[in-house]
Amino acid sequence: MNLKSDVAKFAGKSSYWFLHNVLKGGTSFPGKIAMKLDPDILNTLAQNYETVIVTGTNGKTMTTALIVEALREKYGEVLTNPSGSNMQQGIVTAFLANKKSKAKRPIAVLEVDEANVKMVTKLVKPSVFVLTNIFRDQMDRYGEIYTTYNKIIEGIKLAPDATVIANGDASIFSSVDLPNPKIFYGFKLPSDHSQNDVKAPVNTDGVLCPECDHILHYHDRIYANLGDFFCPNCGYRRPELTYSVSEIIDQDPNHLSFRMGTKDYHINIGGTYNIYNALAAYSVARHFDLDDEEIANAFAKNKRVFGRQELIQYADKDIDLILVKNPVGLDEVLHMLNTEKDDYSLVTLLNANHADGIDTSWIWDGQFEDLNHEQIKQILVGGQRWHDMGFRLEVAGFLPEQMTTCPDNEAVIEEIAKLPTKKVYILSTYTALLSLRKTMAEKKIIKAGM
Known part of the structure; x- marks a missing residue:
């Protein structure tokens, strides 16, 4: 900590206090002020934290919330950016807003915009990357899905020792050879589906084989380009899953029940896509040594999050x-x-x-x-x-x-x-x-x- 970072931290915390307590807002502006005074302030704020970065097109906010809820079961308070303000200034604000706590293990779980992964990784030294999915999104800003993934890869390459916990049902996430330890999650439905051979609809993006550009086929397609994919031309296929969902038991817009392993899990929110978010959170929780009962308790407590x-x-x-x-x-x-x-x-x-x-x-x-x-x-x-x-x-x-x-x-x-x-x-x-x-x-x- 030097004088520049001390001043930046004081200015950021002061502006956060005023905006939060008087104007009832302030998810990114305090971070902008602190970064103006010290562009590397995030490095100072995050240096004592074990950091998890959650990124991808869809599901970042819900996945982050579920991870935080799970880790709190075992480790107490967890620093996060709950508003979904996921660019660098919003992440700085999350650290500025955090009060000193007696957490058993200082952990920060940060939702990070795909285009910001590299600049955030330079400063926070993450121990885990969580990759949810890559779909077409704001093409004026991100470009095609391969451009988006390259932005994420640039960040991961700066932390070769960090564990990558990725959606194995997304073919793009196993397309680049990285030195990082890897954990893949996905849907592993009953074995009689192994003989299925289906294609995604013609307008689905991300279904070209990364090895030979042939159209990928699926034993099971869950939605969009996600599922148990394989290439009939070169043999490229889904990687071995560490954690998987074996059954969707019941769902409506306000409730999901699904099975992972031999245990049933419940979350108070709808949509098949949220099962992937829960599975990502489950994978992180297991990586942090939580057992199934602790994770199930956390999922049952989950609350609706902003928007x-x-x-x-x-x-x-x-x-x-x-x-x-x-x-x-x-x-x-x-x-x-x-x-x-x-x-x-x-x-x-x-x-x-x-x-x-x-x-x-x-x-x-x-x-x-x-x-x-x-x-x-x-x-x-x-x-x-x-x-x-x-x-x-x-x-x-x-x-x-x-x-x-x-x-x-x-x-x-x-x-x-x-x-x-x-x-x-x-x-x-x-x-x-x-x-x-x-x-x-x-x-x-x-x-x-x-």
């Missing part, structure tokens, strides 16, 4: 607020909605700011046509690009008279109270979600902050 099926009570409505940001994530959320047994109303909020991705054409890859139209009693369409989403829903077969246009957050909140169903699902892009939550906080519908 990820966040449950909000307003008027007489049960509102699920769900972040959508790319084709695969959107499609999986739509599949989850089809596990809903009751009638519901749908709210869509579409923005096209830098943090959302300025190209909104990805909404055409979501299969809105597959939704159970009879269950959806009314639709509210909002956000800056409401007209794009409204047109997309019309093409999917929803009638214009089913849809109400909401020009701003005030109108969205006012119209939600009038909806004919108790259950309401809001699908929102990132900046629209932030904006809506801010308005809801001002109206005392939810607490301010994250």
Whole structure:
């Protein structure tokens, strides 16, 4: 610790205290201030921590939350960035916000934006990398999936001793030979599936064999490009899994039950994609010496996190607020909605700011046509690009008279109270979600902050 880092730390902590306690916010600005005074402040803040970096396209926030909940079972307090502010300044803020604790083992579990892995790794010396998946996302910012993975690889190569815990069902994660210790997780369904030979739909990205560019086939395809893949041309195949899910027992939008090994696990959230997040968290927890009972207890306690099926009570409505940001994530959320047994109303909020991705054409890859139209009693369409989403829903077969246009957050909140169903699902892009939550906080519908 030197004078520069002392000043940066003091300025960052002071700004965090003011923003958090007075303005009820501040997930990245304190980090910006501290980094302005000392660009390497993260190295100082993180030097005593055993750090886990969680990255990938989808599932980072939920995976991080589940890992933290599990590790707390054994080690007490765990430092993390729970708001999903996952670029360098947000991570610095997470350390600035952390109070001194008597944790049995100083551990930091950090959600890190894919493009920030290299710069964060330079400063925090991670002991574990967790890789969730790679899908097309904000192509104006990340490019194709191989470009995104290369950004992650550049960071991993800076920490060759760190353990890589990766989704073995994603062919891209076993495509690069790394010196790191590796643990793979995935779905390992009953053995009679081993003779299956299926292909992904023609518009699925990431299904070329990394060895010979032949189209990959699957014994089991779970969704998108994830599953028990193999190449019929050169023999490239899924790596041996260390941890696996053997059965999905039951699921609806608010609950998942699944089996890993001989034990059943339950989490209070829906969507097959969240089973992968739980499996990633399970793999990390086992790496940190937790037993199955401790992990099961942690999963049973899991809470909805910011924007990820966040449950909000307003008027007489049960509102699920769900972040959508790319084709695969959107499609999986739509599949989850089809596990809903009751009638519901749908709210869509579409923005096209830098943090959302300025190209909104990805909404055409979501299969809105597959939704159970009879269950959806009314639709509210909002956000800056409401007209794009409204047109997309019309093409999917929803009638214009089913849809109400909401020009701003005030109108969205006012119209939600009038909806004919108790259950309401809001699908929102990132900046629209932030904006809506801010308005809801001002109206005392939810607490301010994250």
